Amino acid sequence: xxxxxxxxxxxxxxxxxxxxxxxxxxxxxxxxxxxxxxxxxxxxxxxxxxxxxxxxxxxxxxxxxxxxxxxxxxxxxxxxxxxxxxxxxxxxxxxxxxxxxxxxxxxxxxxxxxxxxxxxxxxxxxxxxxxxxxxxxxxxxxxxxxxxxxxxxxxxxxxxxxxxxxxxxxxxxxxxxxxxxxxxxxxxxxxxxxxxxxxxxxxxxxxxxxxxxxxxxxxxxxxxxxxxxxxxxxxxxxxxxxxxxxxxxxxxxxxxxxxxxxxxxxxxxxxxxxxxxxxxxxxxxxxxxxxxxxxxxxxxxxxxxxxxxxxxxxxxxxxxxxxxxxxxxxxxxxxxxxx
Amino acid sequence: xxxxxxxxxxxxxxxxxxxxxxxxxxxxxxxxxxxxxxxxxxxxxxxxxxxxxxxxxxxxxxxxxxxxxxxxxxxxxxxxxxxxxxxxxxxxxxxxxxxxxxxxxxxxxxxxxxxxxxxxxxxxxxxxxxxxxxxxxxxxxxxxxxxxxxxxxxxxxxxxxxxxxxxxxxxxxxxxxxxxxxxxxxxxxxxxxxxxxxxxxxxxxxxxxxxxxxxxxxxxxxxxxxxxxxxxxxxxxxxxxxxxxxxxxxxxxxxxxxxxxxxxxxxxxxxxxxxxxxxxxxxxxxxxxxxxxxxxxxxxxxxxxxxxxxxxxxxxxxxxxxxxxxxxxxxxxxxxxxx
Numbered sequence: 001x002x003x004x005x006x007x008x009x010x011x012x013x014x015x016x017x018x019x020x021x022x023x024x025x026x027x028x029x030x031x032x033x034x035x036x037x038x039x040x041x042x043x044x045x046x047x048x049x050x051x052x053x054x055x056x057x058x059x060x061x062x063x064x065x066x067x068x069x070x071x072x073x074x075x076x077x078x079x080x081x082x083x084x085x086x087x088x089x090x091x092x093x094x095x096x097x098x099x100x101x102x103x104x105x106x107x108x109x110x111x112x113x114x115x116x117x118x119x120x121x122x123x124x125x126x127x128x129x130x131x132x133x134x135x136x137x138x139x140x141x142x143x144x145x146x147x148x149x150x151x152x153x154x155x156x157x158x159x160x161x162x163x164x165x166x167x168x169x170x171x172x173x174x175x176x177x178x179x180x181x182x183x184x185x186x187x188x189x190x191x192x193x194x195x196x197x198x199x200x201x202x203x204x205x206x207x208x209x210x211x212x213x214x215x216x217x218x219x220x221x222x223x224x225x226x227x228x229x230x231x232x233x234x235x236x237x238x239x240x241x242x243x244x245x246x247x248x249x250x251x252x253x254x255x256x257x258x259x260x261x262x263x264x265x266x267x268x269x270x271x272x273x274x275x276x277x278x279x280x281x282x283x284x285x286x287x288x289x290x291x292x293x294x295x296x297x298x299x300x301x302x303x304x305x306x307x308x309x310x311x312x313x314x315x316x317x318x319x320x321x322x323x324x325x326x327x328x329x330x331x332x333x334x335x336x337x338x339x
Numbered sequence: 340x341x342x343x344x345x346x347x348x349x350x351x352x353x354x355x356x357x358x359x360x361x362x363x364x365x366x367x368x369x370x371x372x373x374x375x376x377x378x379x380x381x382x383x384x385x386x387x388x389x390x391x392x393x394x395x396x397x398x399x400x401x402x403x404x405x406x407x408x409x410x411x412x413x414x415x416x417x418x419x420x421x422x423x424x425x426x427x428x429x430x431x432x433x434x435x436x437x438x439x440x441x442x443x444x445x446x447x448x449x450x451x452x453x454x455x456x457x458x459x460x461x462x463x464x465x466x467x468x469x470x471x472x473x474x475x476x477x478x479x480x481x482x483x484x485x486x487x488x489x490x491x492x493x494x495x496x497x498x499x500x501x502x503x504x505x506x507x508x509x510x511x512x513x514x515x516x517x518x519x520x521x522x523x524x525x526x527x528x529x530x531x532x533x534x535x536x537x538x539x540x541x542x543x544x545x546x547x548x549x550x551x552x553x554x555x556x557x558x559x560x561x562x563x564x565x566x567x568x569x570x571x572x573x574x575x576x577x578x579x580x581x582x583x584x585x586x587x588x589x590x591x592x593x594x595x596x597x598x599x600x601x602x603x604x605x606x607x608x609x610x611x612x613x614x615x616x617x618x619x620x621x622x623x624x625x626x627x628x629x630x631x632x633x634x635x636x637x638x639x640x641x642x643x644x645x646x647x648x649x650x651x652x653x654x655x656x657x658x659x660x661x662x663x664x665x666x667x668x669x670x671x672x673x674x675x676x677x678x
Contacts, residue, residue, distance in 0.1 A: 094593055094594060097594050098594060099593050099594035099617070099618050101618065102593035102594060102617055102618065157618075157620075245610075254433055254438050254441035255433060255436050255437065255438035255441060260615060263612075263615070264610065264611045264612065264615050266611055267609050267610070267611035267612075267613075268607040268608060268609055268610070268611075269607060269608070269610045269611075270606050270607055271584075271603065271606075271607070271608045271610055271621065272603045272605055272606035272607075272608075273602075273603065273606075274606075275621075276599060276602070276603050276623065276624045276625070277624060277625065278438070278441055278624060279438045279440065279441065279496075279622075279623070279624030279625065279627070280624070281496075281620060281621070281622040282610065282614075282620070282621040282622070283618075283620040283621070283622075284615065284618070285615045285616060285617060285618030285619070286615070286616065286618065288618070
């Protein structure tokens, strides 16, 4: 089959590799119908040292079950399914406590930008979709694999509800879907910090009530001004850079929550009196999106929400290297792939 | 009246100053019946640059209302009252959201190691006590002003309940009362990290099921060993040094909470993948103890709990400098003062 391999910063290739096969009785093999490029794929795309060996890529996919191990219950060959970007048994104590990304038998997909994927812990990972391969809902359904569930995780962890004022930092797909999620959870004041007009325009359509294009101290001052000096109860940080965390610290209200879902590209950060003094909570992490799929699916199926609007370009597998380039240059927000 | 003044590291004096007077209609004047020295007072006691001017000290007290401004409702001259270590109106939006330490009209006491204290926002700050000045319960009631409420805040913020395993870092008064609080909230497994045997012995009487005397990597390894490698759901950090935070990070379970109530004596700390990867929440801050006094009072009054056992030495005002010295040398756990 064909798959995507990254050989270093800026060097993504599509290559022929052996088809995956069942390796454990809990595995499934899925033929990929839709996959995509993630904002987090851009981190190695910008920084990975050149390597002769290469690394396969991709963690978001939906597709058709082609083969099933004997221990996989609840699924059938031919089912159209969506996978969470992390696999999990969905039964262990960590899964029951809502941190499926820390499952005792779990891990992260990293071969999904391909024609087929081997799925460990298939019963706990794949969710059947009641639509056909030709459904116009596929882009929105694919966002359940990561970006929508991740934006939702940010909002849930920040306890967003109708009484909560919200700031979202970042106008990438996750930031925009954090806006959508905050709106779904009832927030009436949602300030989106982002400076790419085509993206913040979509953010407004998703529910943002204010857009702040300024960054750093200026951006903080603007949000403070919009909130009578107090900042917002919830700050959803969907970027992952230290500057974004510092911005979050600047706009959070005393007693509020900073919820991070952008993978931090830094280790140390300020957590002294500036965080502690106002009883601010710092939370978030890799989203246990499996926990949210059942909850989010109905509104996607009935068209109440259209998270798939974050895709603004579609390519075939051969177009994946161009897709990375377009996202890196911010010419595309998020690239959908039809293998 | 006589009061405590700190002139620099190691230099605490008792001096004569004018009696406080009402300055605002919302003020009260309280004659101090009991006050004490706090672990947090030891930070300036160890680091304050010498100063000719001096700084008055103390934020924990109970006493008798001597005078009341015309706008203070619900209190009478002669009432025995306990104050929270921060004053607040207890009516503003921050107070209603449970962060009384961020009250719009609030602040922190810093003159309580004295004969009299002026209490701003008296109606929102002073809680009448249904006992006399000679009650043997006074030491326990005084802990409601700070250390007990602060330990309780750590446990509440960490969502301690009967299903929660708990680690408490620090065997000072707050750490020991965090143990007591976790037990009150139903925790059945409470690991106390501390190496002062007389203190950890009291911790065991308060409800600790395990004591780990090791610190740093050894201490982390020991807690991991005690928890099947997983760490505990809640980690209550009652020290305030970066090493204690790093220890917390080492013993917290995926999906768990690090709840800090020791005032951080550091600014930057590790908040990258080590915190984020396991969806660990970092919370805590200056405890809004006013929020907890009504909840904690009944069990103190009926003797179910005896948080006042953290006091192991009693002095008069003239003995305050010796009290600081004894706590600094760890000869005393917490020093009670009868002015």
